[in-house]
Amino acid sequence: MNKLEFLFRWTHVFAGIVWIGHLYFFNFVNLQLQGKLDDAGKKVVNPHLMPRALWWFRWGAMATFLTGLIMFGQIYCYTPEIGWGANMILKGSEGLTDRARWIMWGMTFGSIMWFNVWFIIWPAQKKLLGGTAGDAAPALRTRAALASRINTYLSAPMLVGMLAANHAGMSFSYGALLTAALLGLAVIKTAYVHSTFVGQKV
Numbered sequence: 001m002n003k004l005e006f007l008f009r010w011t012h013v014f015a016g017i018v019w020i021g022h023l024y025f026f027n028f029v030n031l032q033l034q035g036k037l038d039d040a041g042k043k044v045v046n047p048h049l050m051p052r053a054l055w056w057f058r059w060g061a062m063a064t065f066l067t068g069l070i071m072f073g074q075i076y077c078y079t080p081e082i083g084w085g086a087n088m089i090l091k092g093s094e095g096l097t098d099r100a101r102w103i104m105w106g107m108t109f110g111s112i113m114w115f116n117v118w119f120i121i122w123p124a125q126k127k128l129l130g131g132t133a134g135d136a137a138p139a140l141r142t143r144a145a146l147a148s149r150i151n152t153y154l155s156a157p158m159l160v161g162m163l164a165a166n167h168a169g170m171s172f173s174y175g176a177l178l179t180a181a182l183l184g185l186a187v188i189k190t191a192y193v194h195s196t197f198v199g200q201k202v
């Protein structure tokens, strides 16, 4: 691995932590907090909390997405001394390699999540927090909450796609993808259930 690739890899994982860390904060901490606040409490807390948290959230998503695309180009679509084009990490004699198939599924999940952040959650929150939502506020709130929940569920199989080939040496099959996805969904569901009662007391 060359140093430039390592730099992008490090930045990608760093930005991913920032993004997904905030996603989990919204879903496993803030959702429960908001349920305990009355309208007056929300008016005090949210104008200070939400714009800050959403800034890290959306720009973390953008940096993760862009560094991911750059790495895909570097690792799968470039060969030193030959140039750009599908290389042997992307395609072998029998078509796409296992590593490519894992990362492409991971990238598909990650890209859906990035889309949800930038084109559903953030536009809705901008209107809600900016006070311009008007009568559309309840619908926007529901839409943003659904996209956020979908992203939380997608995050677990997405991370399997990022890690399976390189760190577990897993060969690709749809059975393995489905098993990993179901296990991931079960972990997220458990975290949602636990978030309703854990950490309420010191």
Ligand code: HEM
Pocket (backbone or CB within 6 Å): 009, 012, 013, 015, 016, 017, 019, 020, 064, 065, 067, 068, 069, 071, 072, 075, 099, 103, 106, 107, 110, 111, 114, 159, 162, 163, 165, 166
């Ligand atoms: C948003 C869309 C995303 C794209 C397009 C993307 C793309 C990539 C690519 C191309 C790789 C390199 C795979 C390889 O070496 O074969 C990678 C690795 C990785 N990605 Fe992503 N990714 C995305 C989202 C995320 C997110 C949200 C996280 C969360 C932390 C993440 C964490 C990782 C990790 C941990 C690795 C492995 C690093 C390593 O092997 O050293 N990715 N990603």
